[in-house]
Amino acid sequence: MDLTGEDGPLPESLDEIVQLIQQLYAANQDPTSTSRIQEVLQQVQRSPKGWDLANELLRYGDKEVQFFGALTFTVKINSDWEGLEEEDQMVLLNRLTSWLAHLVNTQSAPFVVRKMCSTLAIFFIHFPRLWRRCIRHLVCCICAQPIPLELLDQQPSTADIIRNAPMEKRIPLLWFCSTLVQEVGKLDSKFIQNAEVHQIAKENTSDAVAVISNALNATGQDLGQVVQENIDPNYVCLGLECYQAWVFFALKSSFDTAMEFGELTPLTQVAIMWLTSPTVFETACEVLTEILTSHTKFLGKDDIVTIGNVLSSPWGIQHFEELRSGESDPDESIAFGRLVIAFAELRMKELLRDPNSPQSSAILQMMHGMLTCPGYPVEDDPFCTLSFEFWDSLVEMIIDAEYEDMEPAVLAEAEKHAFLAVEEYWNKLKIPPPEVAAQWSKDSCEGFASFRKDVSEFIESAYPALRIEMLNKLTRHVTDVVGEPVWADVEATLFCINALGDLLTGDPQEFVCLASLFGSPVFRMLANTELNIPEKPRMTAVTLIGSYASFFEQNVEYLPTVLNFLFTSINNPRLARSASKSIVGLCSSCRTFLISELQTFLVQIELFSSQLTVDTVVKEKVLSGIAYVIQALPTDELRIGPLTMILGFVEKDIQRSMMMLSQGEREDAKELALFALRCLVGIARAMQSVEDMTEPAHVETNTNFWQHGEGSQVQQAVIVTMQSMLAAFEEDGEIIDEICGIVKAGLLEQTPGPFVFCSQVVVDFVVNRGVRSVRVESVIGIAGTFVCTQSMTLQENIVQTQRLVEFVLAVVENLQVPSADSIASPAAIEFLQLLIQKSLYHLISIPQSRLENVLIFTLEAMSCRETLIKKSAAKFWTQLLSAQPQDPDIRNALDEILQVCGPRLGEKLVMQLGGGCYRSELDMLAEPLKKLVVRSPSAKKWLQDVLDVEGVPSRRLQPQDKRMFLERVFLLRGGKQTNNLVREFWVKARGNELFGYTG
Amino acid sequence: MNLCISRLQEERKQWRRDHPFGFVAKPVKNEKGVDIMKWSCVVPGKEKTAWEGAILKVEISFPEVSYKAPKMCFPIICWILLSSSGRFVPPLFHPNVYPSGTICLSILNEDEAWKPAITVKQILLGIQDLLDEPNADSPAQAEAYNLFKRDREAYDRRIRQIVRDHLG
Known part of the structure; x- marks a missing residue:
């Protein structure tokens, strides 16, 4: 039968249908024809003939056809049941x-x-x-x-x-x-x-x-x-x-x-008895486990006692031994293991309360037994993974015990077992020798890695329960080593301690443990890269250093050893990334202390950069790491030398990129250029001074070391690099974005520095991109940062800001309406909002006709569908309505603006808050409303004029609803309660009360 | 017992028993023991996407709400914070993550697909899906949204870089 047509005729004869069914179930069907057949058959099933068809199909001898007959009955009942008379x-x-x-x-x-x-x-x-x-x-x-x-x-x-x-x-x-x-x-x-x-x-x-x-x-x-x-x-x-x-x-x-x-109820005892039948055992285990874990309430006291008796009976113990030895069927063993775990978890407190009873001790022994089976987790042994459930509950019980009434003896017993479990897990997470791991499948490797992650989660959970004793016990695996260490043990220990990085409480005893660990001969051996030691413990050590950055920050005497270890590790591809991460962190937080090591670091980076293939991520991080230390040098003169050196590494990449570009390898050239620019961003950020920025920068241009003095060559080189990249890659968006990053880092800096350019350079960069720049929003972002950070007391900055305002006006005029570009519009409006905040004068000074255009643009933005445009407009108007300028001229100009825009603003707000906006936009749109009601005496009239129109903003709102809203909004005088009022108004306008309760 | 607490304890139990690979979800511990109303979670980036290898920290807070409903239907109402490199400032670079770090997820939005019986597992899987499939209709931050709209290739490249530098 031809099924190619989309809406071809349905098959008429039974034979045709049967044929289709057989095709449907035949092997090796291609998916398109299968789904087409399915579609046709579904239509036939749903047709009025479906009932008869079902009957006919069931008469066939072919089982697939019979199945389809039964299925057709189901389909018909589900679709036509309402039409069936009782008869x-x-x-x-x-x-x-x-x-x-x-x-x-x-x-x-x-x-x-x-x-x-x-x-x-x-x-x-x-x-x-x-x-x-x-x-x-x-x-x-x-x-x-x-x-x-x-x-x-x-x-x-x-x-x-x-x-x-x-x-x-x-x-x-x-x-x-x-x-x-x-x-x-x-x-x-x-x-x-x-x-x-x-x-x-x-x-x-x-x-x-x-x-x-x-x-x-x-x-x-x-x-x-x-x-x-x-x-x-x-x-x-x-x-x-x-x-x-x-x-x-x-x-x-x-x-x-x-x-x-x-x-x-009586069936439960029967089900338990079936545990001992060899052929039914697995199913019985699964059924009872499910009931023990999910349907506990169903079980009576007798049932639980019976299960406990069976598990701890000689039969149970014998079974458990078979499980541990790996002799029995793996599926059966897992089923039995799960049953023991489910029982133990349910009866945890009872087991610990009476730990020496034959039943408790048998079950607890089984729980530990599951952590000590032979073989490696996942590959050979499934039980340590299954047991997490129990041990996690146990440590949680200990943590909660402090605040609940728990007998001290039970608590002590719980702690004893948790300690033992930590030790058992420690033993299990040791990495296998390479020749063993080489035999494993990908799944086993991933499973083992995931097991180790779960152990670290468990160790983390256990710390608040077992505290310093646990840390002490773990570190002793390293500090007590005499002679040649067993590196798998050391690695397991470092791995466990790594999990605790975020949890330390500052207890002096913790310090003692960590000091003994990081000062131990074994740790020094790891840090000495000249010694031949397996790679894995070194990798874990590098990660560990990253997790304990705060320890090293407070105990700088350990830093030189650690950092030199990290710096030498960047030459080992498997350690490099993780080492470079720690380098950035430590160099940033301990920069002053590391000044004495700067020369060594520079030698290391030179060695690293001279390699044939260099991991760019590592290079980027290490360069910013070194830049942090350079920033800590006491004078600008001292900074020039090392800074020139690290910028030289970047410059080399820029040159290579240009060469590739000239050879037509644009993609690779761009990638390298982006990387080099990212290095510059990293260095620029690292060179920012440490103090928080509170006041705008007062940069005295004539005394500026980096702009005109000895450092100017460094700065000029950076500027030339940026310009040449923009030209070479023809205003590429990603290149512009990275350069914005460099410029921004300089703008956020409060003291003169190599990346702090003069105002004109910054503004030239912005306006030269043009109003149709591919990243106009990023460029406007820089204009905004300029306005926010630069002092408006300097004449030069006032002039440059004027140029920026011109630029943004041109962008707005080019867009015409906010919906023309959902990205550029909010960026432009946000700039205008920052302008109100930082230099209202510049906004007021816009010639009237252009100003009107811009204000209409921001009002239109209020009713755009795109949230971000709406949000920027809401912020703009909130800002404008809260501005309180001292200058009477500016104040008058502002009042005039409000008189002109007020009615329209009122209309936009009522329409949006009256059901027009999304629920999630209510709070941000309530802000301008709150400001409006206290700002202008005419506000009430503006809002009332809109609300008086019948059916506006929603037909669901009655005149009294609108009157109430208006009265209450003014009673609240812009207070917090306005948000609730606005939400109620919106809900009423939308007509869906269900949305109310989450608010 | 408070419905909210018992529902969350049930969630905790279910999670322990079965949770997707690479995910973590557990109530935090504070000075008063385990705080079931606040969970700290980890969501891994999906394989074969720009987020592969990412480990995202997620904080879920469940406010106490009185709501009468059968136990398993108790609605999970929560605030989710998605972190960038373990901190919530700056926000994670993603179109649907607000500058505060909170997240905009359709299954949590009562205007859209939210339903009372949603579980922690569904929330976290939803976050994982959202990572690689941002919802361009409800942007929460300009930076990531802009790049996502302007230049998908550059966006993916940026994500890979962020994952490598901060989230790995």
């Missing part, structure tokens, strides 16, 4: 049950029978009242004969009927019982119609218990005995799973009512 419903039920009976009798494929069971469960969900006693009815229909629902009571008991039925008829009953509660469980019982489905399903519990008991071979009174001989393990396992499904359902559907599990 039709009954006919449908009879048809479905007889199909199921037929499929069972003719021993159809299990997946077909299962599908039919699930179709029946779906039927139940839609027609629960019609099929109240669904399980009993199905038991009769399948195991005896089809009977009308009203005769159900006259039949023998459900248990008796099942007992006399052959096995092939009993298994489908379990399938149905499980599917039924799984499907019903998916319905949220909060809704009334669903609550009824839950309730009627629950009425079937006793019949379900009869089905499950038969499977679990429970006999005798109270189901107390289990016969484990001559069983079909598959049947028992299905029974256990069905039991679990019903437990889950019982809990779920009784959330809001009292817990009643009556009839299901």
Whole structure:
């Protein structure tokens, strides 16, 4: 059949449909034709002929076709159930049950029978009242004969009927019982119609218990005995799973009512007994683990005692030994391990309260036993990963114990076991010898790495519980070493201590531990790169130094050793990145102390840079690291030499980049240029003085060392570099962005420096980019930083600011409307806002017609769809409305602006706050409103004029709502409560009360 | 017990039992023990994206709200802080992270896809998805949004650089 057409005719004959179904399930179908076939078949299923089709398909011998028939019934019930009259419903039920009976009798494929069971469960969900006693009815229909629902009571008991039925008829009953509660469980019982489905399903519990008991071979009174001989393990396992499904359902559907599990309860003891059956063991473990962890409330006290007794019985201990030795089936071992962990976690306090009882000591020993199995985690041993759950809970219990009433003896016992676990995990995280690791798959390697990460998380969690004793114990693995260290042990220790970097409390005892560690012969050996030591412990040591930067900052005597170690490490590709990170951090925070080491560092970087291939990330970091130390030198004269040297390394890259460009390798050339410029940004930032910036810079141009004096050559070289890059890469956006970074670093500097350029250089850079620059927003950003940081008392700065204002006006005029560019518009408006803040004079001085344009631009921005534009406009108006200039001329000019713009501003605010904006924009738009109400006596009229229009801002708002809003907004006089008022107003205007409560 | 606390304890349990690879989520510890209302989390960047190798620190605070609903339906209302190199200032370079470090995630936004039964796992997976698939319709910071809109290639390059320098 041709399926190429998009909306071709649907297949007419049954044969055609069958053919399609067979194609659908045939192997090696290409995905497009599969989805096309699926589409066609779905249309056929949903068509009015669907019911008949389902019947016809089930008559076929082909199992895929039968499956599709059952599926078609499901689809039809789900889509057409509302249209079925009660009579039709009954006919449908009879048809479905007889199909199921037929499929069972003719021993159809299990997946077909299962599908039919699930179709029946779906039927139940839609027609629960019609099929109240669904399980009993199905038991009769399948195991005896089809009977009308009203005769159900006259039949023998459900248990008796099942007992006399052959096995092939009993298994489908379990399938149905499980599917039924799984499907019903998916319905949220909060809704009334669903609550009824839950309730009627629950009425079937006793019949379900009869089905499950038969499977679990429970006999005798109270189901107390289990016969484990001559069983079909598959049947028992299905029974256990069905039991679990019903437990889950019982809990779920009784959330809001009292817990009643009556009839299901006795089955738990039966399920526990199945643990000891070798063929059913794994499933029994899984089912009980699930109940222990997720459905604890279902378990009675007796059940928990029984599980504990079984686990600690000779049978349990024997099983555990097999698990540890790795002799038993891995899946079974894991299932058993999980069961022990789930039990131990649930009974944690009880186990610790009575640690010497045979049961407690057996279980606790098992918990430690799981951390000491032979082999490496993940690759050979799954148990240490599984056990985290228990040990994490244990340390949390210790931490909480301080604030809860816990007996000291229990606490002491808990600490004892946690200590032991830390030691056991320490032992487990040791890295394998390279020849072992080489045999591992990628998954094993990743799994082992992830295990180590989990251990470090555990160590971190355990520290507040075990405190200094733990740190002490760990460091001793390194400090107590006599003779040649075992490097895997050392690495494991450093790895654990690394996890504690952020947690130290400043306790003097911690200092003693760390001092003994970093001063130890073993650590000195690691730092001595001339010694032949495995790489991994060195890598961990480098990371450790990074994590303990604050220790070294406070104990500078350790710094030279550590930094020289880091600097030599940059020559080892595997250590370099992590070493360079630590270098930047330490050089930044301990710059003054490191001055004496500067020469050594310069030698190291020279060595490093002379290598054939250089890791650019490392170079960038190390250069900024050294720049921090240069910044700490006492005079500018002393800075020139080393600074020239490190800039020389950058210059070399610039030259190489230019050469590549001339050879047509533009991509590579740009990458290198970007990297070189990033180095300059890093150096420029590092050269900023340490003091916080409080006052704008007062740069005396004539006495400026770097602009005109001895340092001017350095600065000129930087400027030339920037200009040549802009020219060479033809105003490339990324190049502009990096240069903005350099210029910005200089602008933020408060004392003269190599990157602090004169105003004209900065402003030239901005205006020369042009209003259509690819990164106009970055350039305007620099203009804003200029306005914010430069003193407006200097005539030169006033003149240069004027040029910047001109530039931004030109950008605005070029854009015409804010929506023209969602990026440039907010940048321009933000500049204007900074101008109000720093030099209102410059804004007021804009010629009237141009000023009007700009103000209209900012007002229009208020109703733009893009949040960022709106936000910048809201900030602009907030700023303008709060400005209180001293100069009467400026004040008058400002009042005039407000008189002109006020009505329009009022309109924009009412429209936005009255449902027009997003909820998340309310707070920022409330700000200008708050300022407006206190700023101008005409404000009330402006707002009222808008609100008086019928249906504005929303038809949902009644005149009294609007009146109330207006009155209250002025009563609050711009106070914080305005935000709540505005939110209520918005909610009312939007007409959705649901949004209210999170506010 | 407070509904909010019991819901979060349940979350904690579920998380311990099963959580996605590379993620961390746990309540913080303060001077009064474990504070279940504030979680410190780690979200890894997705493989084969510009965020690969990133380790993001995330802080989730759950305010105490009284809301009557069945236990598992108790809504998780939270504030999330996404950190840049372990600190929240400067904000993470991402179009949907506010300058304060808080995050704008559609599954948390009650105007959009938020629903009461959302779990910590879904939140964190949602953050991981958001990293590489920013929502250009709700920008929270100009810097990252601008570059994202202007030049995807340069944006990706910047992300890789940030991941390498600060988030690895």
